[in-house]
Amino acid sequence: MIAQGIALVLTVVLGAADPRPPAVPPMTPLPAAPAPYVSGTAGCVIPDPSGTGGCVTAPTAWLMGQVRLRFGDLKAQCWDEHAWNPTSDHPLGRACDYVIGKTGAFAEGDDVARGWLLARWFRVNAIALRVHYVIWQGRIWSWEHHEQSWRPYLGAGVYDVSTPDGGHYDHVHVSTVDSRPEDLFPAAADQARENRKP
């Protein structure tokens, strides 16, 4: 609370961009559910299908395959060194960035809607795809704050959320977990099964 207050004061004093993400649009029909991930070798052991030369984990590779089946060939970058962010899931092969529109530009119109379709599909199928959290258009959904739905994304102390990249206005970020979400976040997973809200 105090940190939030300080951030607010700094925002006003320094004139930094107000991280006020656009409203989440109303629900639209989503593509069919993916086939659920079952099992695979542990660790970052699969050559990254997005062609970075790095590796991804088995759940990430499975998620990518399911995205291709439902959404076609979207431009993605998964493994990355991400040296500027020590807590990033990218160097662990547990995350992908799906480019929406043009890299470095704020997505507009149909691209925003397309991004939401992908982001919400990840959320509603988070158990099947072992999704941990999703970021798009200055909003984040995570198991840890499941009850808050798509809350404002504040940059985790690393990203300038006023930029297309930092605020995730040009790409959908998705992180996966190695264990089953229903084991890691049982209460939230119970709730998610009940309302299946994207």
Ligand SMILES: [Zn+2]
């Ligand atoms: Zn990312």
